[in-house]
Amino acid sequence: xxxxxxxxxxxxxxxxxxxxxxxxxxxxxxxxxxxxxxxxxxxxxxxxxxxxxxxxxxxxxxxxxxxxxxxxxxxxxxxxxxxxxxxxxxxxxxxxxxxxxxxxxxxxxxxxxxxxxxxxxxxxxxxxxxxxxxxxxxxxxxxxxxxxxxxxxxxxxxxxxxxxxxxxxxxxxxxxxxxxxxxxxxxxxxxxxxxxxxxxxxxxxxxxxxxxxxxxxxxxxxxxxxxxxxxxxxxxxxxxxxxxxxxxxxxxxxxxxxxxxxxxxxxxxxxxxxxxxxxxxxxxxxxxxxxxxxxxxxxxxxxxxxxxxxxxxxxxxxxxxxxxxxxxxxxxxxxxxxxxxxxxxxxxxxxxxxxxxxxxxxxxxxxxxxxxxxxxxxxxxxxxxxxxxxxxxxxxxxxxxxxxxxxxxxxxxxxxxxx
Amino acid sequence: xxxxxxxxxxxxxxxxxxxxxxxxxxxxxxxxxxxxxxxxxxxxxxxxxxxxxxxxxxxxxxxxxxxxxxxxxxxxxxxxxxxxxxxxxxxxxxxxxxxxxxxxxxxxxxxxxxxxxxxxxxxxxxxxxxxxxxxxxxxxxxxxxxxxxxxxxxxxxxxxxxxxxxxxxxxxxxxxxxxxxxxxxxxxxxxxxxxxxxxxxxxxxxxxxxxxxxxxxxxxxxxxxxxxxxxxxxxxxxxxxxxxxxxxxxxxxxxxxxxxxxxxxxxxxxxxxxxxxxxxxxxxxxxxxxxxxxxxxxxxxxxxxxxxxxxxxxxxxxxxxxxxxxxxxxxxxxxxxxxxxxxxxxxxxxxxxxxxxxxxxxxxxxxxxxxxxxxxxxxxxxxxxxxxxxxxxxxxxxxxxxxxxxxxxxxxxxxxxxx
Numbered sequence: 001x002x003x004x005x006x007x008x009x010x011x012x013x014x015x016x017x018x019x020x021x022x023x024x025x026x027x028x029x030x031x032x033x034x035x036x037x038x039x040x041x042x043x044x045x046x047x048x049x050x051x052x053x054x055x056x057x058x059x060x061x062x063x064x065x066x067x068x069x070x071x072x073x074x075x076x077x078x079x080x081x082x083x084x085x086x087x088x089x090x091x092x093x094x095x096x097x098x099x100x101x102x103x104x105x106x107x108x109x110x111x112x113x114x115x116x117x118x119x120x121x122x123x124x125x126x127x128x129x130x131x132x133x134x135x136x137x138x139x140x141x142x143x144x145x146x147x148x149x150x151x152x153x154x155x156x157x158x159x160x161x162x163x164x165x166x167x168x169x170x171x172x173x174x175x176x177x178x179x180x181x182x183x184x185x186x187x188x189x190x191x192x193x194x195x196x197x198x199x200x201x202x203x204x205x206x207x208x209x210x211x212x213x214x215x216x217x218x219x220x221x222x223x224x225x226x227x228x229x230x231x232x233x234x235x236x237x238x239x240x241x242x243x244x245x246x247x248x249x250x251x252x253x254x255x256x257x258x259x260x261x262x263x264x265x266x267x268x269x270x271x272x273x274x275x276x277x278x279x280x281x282x283x284x285x286x287x288x289x290x291x292x293x294x295x296x297x298x299x300x301x302x303x304x305x306x307x308x309x310x311x312x313x314x315x316x317x318x319x320x321x322x323x324x325x326x327x328x329x330x331x332x333x334x335x336x337x338x339x340x341x342x343x344x345x346x347x348x349x350x351x352x353x354x355x356x357x358x359x360x361x362x363x364x365x366x367x368x369x370x371x372x373x374x375x376x377x378x379x380x381x382x383x384x385x386x387x388x389x390x391x392x393x394x395x396x397x398x399x400x401x402x403x404x405x406x407x408x409x410x411x412x413x414x415x416x417x418x419x
Numbered sequence: 420x421x422x423x424x425x426x427x428x429x430x431x432x433x434x435x436x437x438x439x440x441x442x443x444x445x446x447x448x449x450x451x452x453x454x455x456x457x458x459x460x461x462x463x464x465x466x467x468x469x470x471x472x473x474x475x476x477x478x479x480x481x482x483x484x485x486x487x488x489x490x491x492x493x494x495x496x497x498x499x500x501x502x503x504x505x506x507x508x509x510x511x512x513x514x515x516x517x518x519x520x521x522x523x524x525x526x527x528x529x530x531x532x533x534x535x536x537x538x539x540x541x542x543x544x545x546x547x548x549x550x551x552x553x554x555x556x557x558x559x560x561x562x563x564x565x566x567x568x569x570x571x572x573x574x575x576x577x578x579x580x581x582x583x584x585x586x587x588x589x590x591x592x593x594x595x596x597x598x599x600x601x602x603x604x605x606x607x608x609x610x611x612x613x614x615x616x617x618x619x620x621x622x623x624x625x626x627x628x629x630x631x632x633x634x635x636x637x638x639x640x641x642x643x644x645x646x647x648x649x650x651x652x653x654x655x656x657x658x659x660x661x662x663x664x665x666x667x668x669x670x671x672x673x674x675x676x677x678x679x680x681x682x683x684x685x686x687x688x689x690x691x692x693x694x695x696x697x698x699x700x701x702x703x704x705x706x707x708x709x710x711x712x713x714x715x716x717x718x719x720x721x722x723x724x725x726x727x728x729x730x731x732x733x734x735x736x737x738x739x740x741x742x743x744x745x746x747x748x749x750x751x752x753x754x755x756x757x758x759x760x761x762x763x764x765x766x767x768x769x770x771x772x773x774x775x776x777x778x779x780x781x782x783x784x785x786x787x788x789x790x791x792x793x794x795x796x797x798x799x800x801x802x803x804x805x806x807x808x809x810x811x812x813x814x815x816x817x818x819x820x821x822x823x824x825x826x827x828x829x830x831x832x833x834x835x836x837x838x
Contacts, residue, residue, distance in 0.1 A: 015587075043598065046598065071590050072590030072594045077594045077597075078598040160818065163818045165719075168722065168819075169719050173715060174495075175496045178465060178496075179465065179497040180497075275694065290715055293693075293710065295709050296591045296711060297587070297588055297605070297711050297716070300587035301584075302587060303583050384816060384817060388816075389817070390811070395809060397621070398579055398621070398807045399586055400586065
C-alpha cells in the first residue's frame with residue numbers, strides 16, 4: 001500500500017509559499033505510482049492535530065494552476081510551536097494517531113525557524129516510535145533568517161518590493177521637497193534581523209541617492225546621530241529618505257515602536273516605528289514628514305515577485321518529492337548558491353534538521369557600512385542576485401487572478417481532539 | 420518668431436503625471452515648425468517666478484524615453500496657490516516679465532484643483548494685459564476630485580494599486596486568522612473624497628469577500644457601528660479587512676487621525692488613522708490587528724500602473740499641443756467617457772477653466788451602499804473601467820528603470836526675485 005503525504009504551511013506567510021505548494025503538487029501528480037494521497041493540513045500542524053486534511057485531488061485543476069502565482073497561504077497557516085515531547089507527549093501522540101490512521105508516511109512542513117523545529121521534533125518522535133516517516137522541512141521566510149540555506153524563499157520577492165517601493169516613493173518626495181515634504185520614512189518588517197531594511201539599499205548607486213538612512217535592528221538607535229544625518233541629507237540633497245526596520249531598539253534595549261504612545265483616553269498605542277521617528281523629526285527639526293508602514297502589503301506583494309525567488313520556491317516543492325521518493329528525511333532542503341564569473345547560480349541541497357532548528361541568521365557585520373546606516377557592496381550583491389527577474393501574475397478585471405481553493409477537509413476517522 | 424511653451428507640474432504628484440509630460444514632449448518634438456522652445460518650470464509655477472527654466476532639448480533622448488514609465492514629478496512640483504491678482508499683482512507681474520522675456524506664448528499647467536485655479540488666474544491676468552498666451556490646464560490628481568472631467572489621470576493607477584494590495588493583504592490575513600492576526604487595516608489617501616478607499620471595493624464579488632469594511636470620509640465615523648461590523652466579519656468569515664480613508668472624521672467633525680495621540684514626552688503624534696482604528700479594536704475587542712499605511716507608496720506605484728490611466732495621461736499631453744496649435748486656451752482638458760454595449764470608451768475633451776477652479780468632486784451618494792461601508796455596483800463599474808490593463812516599466816538590476824533627468828536650468832535674463 002502506497003504511503004500518503006502530509007504537507008502544510010506554517011508561520012508568517014510569504015508571496016511565494018504557495019509556489020512551493022504548487023511544486024509539491026505538480027511533482028506529486030507526476031508520481032502517483034509512488035505515492036498515495038496528497039493531504040494538505042488546514043492551518044499548518046493544526047490540520048494534523050484536528051484531523052483537518054484537505055485532499056488535493058478534490059480541488060479543481062484550474063485553481064491549482066493559479067497557486068504558483070498566489071500570495072498568502074492558500075491552505076491556512078498557524079503560529080503554534082510544539083513543546084518538547086520529552087516533557088509532554090500529548091500533541092505528538094495525537095499527530096501519531098492521525099498520521100497512522102491516514103497512512104501518512106511523508107511529512108513536508110513549509111515554514112521558518114519554529115516550523116523547522118516542529119519538523120525536527122516530529123521526525124525524532126516518530127523515530128522513537130519506530131514509525132517510518134520521511135520528514136522534510138521546506139524553508140520559507142521573508143526575514144531570511146534561517147541558517148545553512150544561502151537564502152530563504154520569500155525574501156527575494158519582498159526585497160524586490162521594498163527596493164522598488166523605496167525608489168518610487170523617493171522620486172515622489174524629491175518632487176515635493178522644494179515647498180512641502182522633505183522627509184519620507186518607510187517602515188519595513190524584520191523584528192530581529194535587518195535583511196529587509198537592507199534590501200532598500202540596492203537602489204543606491206552613488207552618494208546622494210536614496211535611501212539616505214537605513215535603520216537596522218542590528219544597530220542601536222542613536223537619536224542625536226539620526227537627527228544629524230537627516231539634517232545633512234536635507235541640506236545636501238534637498239530631501240531625506242529613511243527605511244526603518246520595525247525592530248530597531250534604543251540605547252535601553254527597548255523597541256522604539258513601544259516607546260509609550262498613548263491615545264487621548266490613555267490607551268497605549270500599538271506599534272509602528274515610522275510614526276515614532278516622524279515625531280522625533282518633527283519635535284527637533286522643522287521638516288514636513290511623510291511616513292508609510294508597509295506591513296502585510298510587503299509580505300503579500302505577489303504582483304511584484306522576484307522571478308528567481310518564485311523559481312527557487314517552486315523548485316523546493318518539486319525537490320521535496322524527489323527526496324521523498326528516495327526516502328531521504330530528517331532534513332531541511334536548502335538553496336545552495338555559487339557565483340562563477342560574477343554569474344549567480346543556485347541549486348537545491350539539504351541539511352540535517354538538527355543544524356537549523358532555532359538558529360537565527362542576522363545580517364553579517366560586513367553587510368553594514370561603518371556609518372551604520374548604509375549597506376556594503378557585498379550586501380548589495382547578495383540581495384541583488386535574489387531580486388532578479390519579474391514573474392507577473394495573470395490579471396482579470398484589472399487586478400491579479402489568485403487561486404480560490406475550496407479547502408474542504410475529508411471525513412474524520414478519529415474522535416475530536418482538544419488542544 | 421515662434422512662441423515658446425512653458426509646461427510645469429504642480430501639487431501632489433502621481434504615478435502618471437510624467438506620462439503627461441512625455442505626451443507634451445513627444446508631440447512638441449513633432450511640431451517644432453510651429454513652436455519655439457519647450458521650457459519646463461522647475462518645481463511648478465516656482466520655475467516661472469524664479470526664472471528657473473529647463474530647456475527640454477538639453478535632456479538626453481534616452482532618459483526622456485523613460486519619462487512615460489517614471490513616477491513622481493520629474494521636473495519637481497510645488498504646493499503654491501497664487502493670490503487673487505486683484506488683491507496683489509506682484510507674483511503675476513513677475514510671471515508676466517519672465518514669460519515676456521522668454522517669449523512664452525503657451526502655458527500648460529499640470530495639476531489638481533489649486534493648479535487649475537492658478538491656470539485660470541494667469542489666463543485672466545494675461546488677457547487683462549493684452550498679452551496673447553494660450554493657457555491650458557492639464558488635469559492630474561490621484562484624488563479624482565476634479566469636476567467636469569469623467570476622471571483624473573493618476574486615480575486609475577492608484578486605484579489599481581489599492582485594489583491589488585487589498586486583495587493580497589487579505590489573502591495574507593486570511594491564512595493567519597486561525598491562530599494569529601484576525602483584522603487587517605489599510606489606510607489610503609483621500610482627505611475629503613473617498614474615491615481611493617472605494618477602489619478597494621472592486622475586488623469584492625460576493626458577501627464575505629474582502630474588504631469587509633470601507634471607511635469613507637463622506638460618512639461620519641461611528642465607533643459602535645464600526646466595532647459591531649468588525650465583530651460580525653470575524654465571527655462569520657474568520658477575519659476582517661478594513662480599508663480606511665485618511666480623512667474620516669468622528670461625530671464632532673474632527674479627523675480621527677488627529678485624535679490626540681501623544682508620545683511619552685507629551686508631543687502630539689502626527690497622523691495615521693490606521694493606528695487609531697487599531698487601538699479602538701484592541702481596546703474593545705480581543706483581536707490581533709495588523710495595519711498598513713500606504714502613503715507615498717500608493718501615489719508613486721508606477722510598477723503597477725493601469726494601462727488605461729497611462730494612455731489617458733499620455734494622450735492629454737499630446738492633445739495639449741494639438742489645442743495649442745489651434746490657439747484654443749483658457750481651458751482645462753478633460754477625459755470624456757462613453758459606455759456603449761458595456762464597452763468603455765474615452766476621448767479627450769475640454770472645458771472652460773471657470774468651470775473647474777475650486778470645485779471638489781466627492782463620491783456620489785449612489786456610489787456608497789446604504790450600509791455606509793461598501794460600494795455599489797455603479798461605483799464598482801466606474802472604477803473597474805479605470806484600472807484595466809497593465810503597463811509595466813522596464814527593469815534593470817531587479818528594480819524599475821526610471822528616468823534620471825539633469826534638470827539644469829537655462830541662464831537667467833532677469834534679476835532674482837524675492838517671493
